[in-house]
Amino acid sequence: STQILLASRPTGWPTGENFEVRTVPLAELADGQVRVRNEFISVDPYMRGRMNDTRSYVAPYQIGGQISGGAVGEVIESRAPELPVGTLVLHQHGWSDVVQADAAAFSLVPKIPGVPNSLRLHMMGMTGLTAWVGLKVVAQMKAGDTVFISGAAGAVGTAAGQIAKLLGAKRVIGSAGSDAKVQLLKDKYGYDAAFNYKNGDISGQLHALAPEGIDVYFDNVGGEHLEAALDAFNDGGRGALCGAISSYNSTQPSQGPGNLANMITRGLKLQGFTLANYLEHAGEFSSQMGQWFAEGKIAYDETIVEGIEHTVEAFIQMMQGKNVGKMLVRI
């Protein structure tokens, strides 16, 4: 098995030096174990946080330990009757080509005609569920709301825009880091308006596209985007604080919005959330998303990098914004 380990903790942006690629022989399977060949492995922003030795909602990666995370693959050898050879499984063993463990560490994924296996790692999986929970449960989005989503062209953002529209949002506005992404948001993902935050004046651009203000903010970025949203909020606005990627590779302490007092004067609710505390919504999400998908209402993009040896590059490129939709590695 070829595995990617954390060799040292990055300061600022990670580099190849922070990782080690190791190939190890696998032992014979024990009773109750299965061996899985990964088809896709996921590279996600939260992994950057786990590379630091700081308290968070998931434990830090250990130096010399494998980078764990979402992956989907097929059982190629089995000593567990519940997961026979050929079964498609989802698991959290992360960055390796082949993995073996007790069957309990893998969840069986039903093969649905028309649903590519990779979608289990985004639109029909973790990032889709994050968008659903953030909008519906945390921000309590209602039909008729004007919704602003940052990081709109990424995995969570492309799901959130479509879900907001399907739940009856009046107007959905997105921000992303290139003109091509902005165009895609409007053409493919149903955004009513979008802007390129790299052109600067985030607050001004948001005001121009949401002259009547926003009711819901889905924050993937933090910093200046959050400050702009606080300015644009209507009374009683609701924010779901999902991520703050603008600070993940920064060596400076992140700057807080200077207008946090708007929380009080406008009666706003901003709530942070981590998906792990909302997993009871997975069932409702899967059936609703499955139905929307079958009805042809869901678009998706994935940026696929080939080969486990390019996993670290894929991870870094994702944080640089080289991805549209979900960044994945195909093994």
Ligand code: NDP
């Ligand atoms: P994405 O697919 O959105 O990839 C990351 C994107 O971030 C890049 O494509 C890039 O797009 C954008 N980006 C990078 N740097 C900046 C910056 N300085 N300012 C603005 N945008 C930037 O990743 P995910 O969809 O997987 O994750 C999106 C967010 O959701 C992250 O903050 C992540 O931590 C969070 N998250 C939180 C979860 C939770 O449980 N709370 C669960 C899953 C994700 P661009 O070209 O537009 O800059």
